[in-house]
Amino acid sequence: MKENSVTLKAGELPCRLTRARAAAFRASGQLPPVKEPAKQQNQKQPQLRANPKRAVSDNACLQRKKRAVLQDVTNVFCENTYRSCFNSTKIQGKKSKLAMASRINVSKVAPSAAAQQHVRVHCKTKSFPEPGLKSEDASCSINSENNALIRLSVKESGKDDKTHASGISPLPLISQKKAKKCSPFPIALRDPEIANIDDDNEDPQLCSLYAADIYNTLRVYELARRPNPNFMDTKQHDITQSMRGILVDWLVEVSEEYRLGLDTLYLTVYLIDWFLSRNYIERQRLQLLGITCMLIASKYEEINAPRIEDFCYITDNTYTKVEVLKMESQVLKSSGYQLFAPTTISFLRRFLQAAQASSKSPSLELEYLANYLAELTLMEYSFLNFLPSTIAASAVFLAKWTLDQSKHPWNPTLQHYACYKASDLKTTVLALQDLQLNINGCPLTAIRSKYSQDKFKCVGSLSPPKLPETMF
DSSP states (O other): TTGGGGGOOOTTSSSSSHHHHHHHHHHTTTSOOOOOOOGGSSOOOOOOOOOOSSSOOOOOOOOOOOOOOOOOOSSOOOOOHHHHHHHHHHHHHHHHHHHHHHHHOOOSSSHHHHHHHTTTEEEESOHHHOOOOOOOEEEEEEEETTTOOEEEEEEHHHHOOOTTTTSSHHHOSSOOOOOOOOOSSSSSOOOOOSSSTTTOOSSSGGOTHHHHHHHHHHHHHHHOOOOOHHHHHHHSSOHHHHHHHHHHHHHHHHHHHTTTHHHHHHHHHHHHHHHHHSSSSOOGGHHHHHHHHHHHHHHHHHHOOOOOOHHHHHHTSSSSSHHHHHHHHHHHTTTTOOOOOHHHHHHHHHHHHHHTTSSSSHHHHHHHHHHHHHHHHHHHHHGGOOOOHHHHHHHHHHHHHHHSSOOOOOOOOHHHOOOOGGGGHHHHHHHHHHHHHTTOOOOOOOHHHHSSSSTTTGGHHHGOOOOOOOOO
């Protein structure tokens, strides 16, 4: 063969050293034979590539690179496995420490990859425990490139959350004991006469942990986002209070037709009053304003809002799609694109929850009756003089009196959560009872017919006795 006849010149190595050439070199005496280990005689030898930039000596020896063995590759934390794996790579870490020190640039925001390799965590437990509060059971130390040692505990992290001087942000603790479940009920409310309606932490929709803060914020916004209660006298000259009532009564029927929620109805009436208190409008465009505000409220509150064509159809195509879109732009600009506003229904849910707390079982009749009384105020222009929270509290007050005259309808629990005394609600409750009894003979019957159905337990047909002055 030609490969066996190749001769090696002095000081020259071929580009590729094959086994045939190596046998020829050993036969000619130019390359000393290399003895293979006994264990690797039957194994296939890998092909070697010579580096032309480096001279090969006769004593050159190629060694296989050693790597640490991964003993556990699961996601389950194990203290013994973690320590054994850490010790197996400890020798390699010391060898590469000097080489890596010159290339590592510690970031001021988060630790680098090299710094994270030197994180040592000491835990007393062998599995991930539940979150807790005690600091003596958790600590961690971080070794950075400059051998600075940082010790972090729960006590230290609670005092100062700033970044440490070394530029490495503190890492979260891993081992902590389970904390005792503390009640969010304030000490000041631990009164046997006041029921805690925020003690149910199991239902996330109740927002029990921060419900009090939410309603405190709503109390502020009901003052800031309040329509002018005198816009009929100051701004509008072509429409009257009765026209507004007829529009709201018709919108109640539309909401029933399209099965819209109560929040949509209340927000619709709010947007109408907000626009009328700031913009003049002709009576021919009042219905256009009504369907446009309901369209906006449906987009805000509903999952599947009706289309523009549906609202045009409900008006017998009196208005076109282009007119609705133009009016929608005007309403949004008038409201500053801030559609959120606390309405009566926002506070009514909270006050009904407080009213049901003292009952042995929830009363659907009380809930339906309070909703009925609150909706009656939507048609009445004069109720713009009252705050939404006042109307909601008065609706609960009158609903409890309508269903049960044997005891006072206002208890300490309602007084605490509504932040109103019975004397504060006197004017509103008396005006609301006049609406319930229909003393003025209002011909609008959409809300009364709605709550006279069996699914609402016919609460629209209830007529309570006159409230005595001693109740306030």
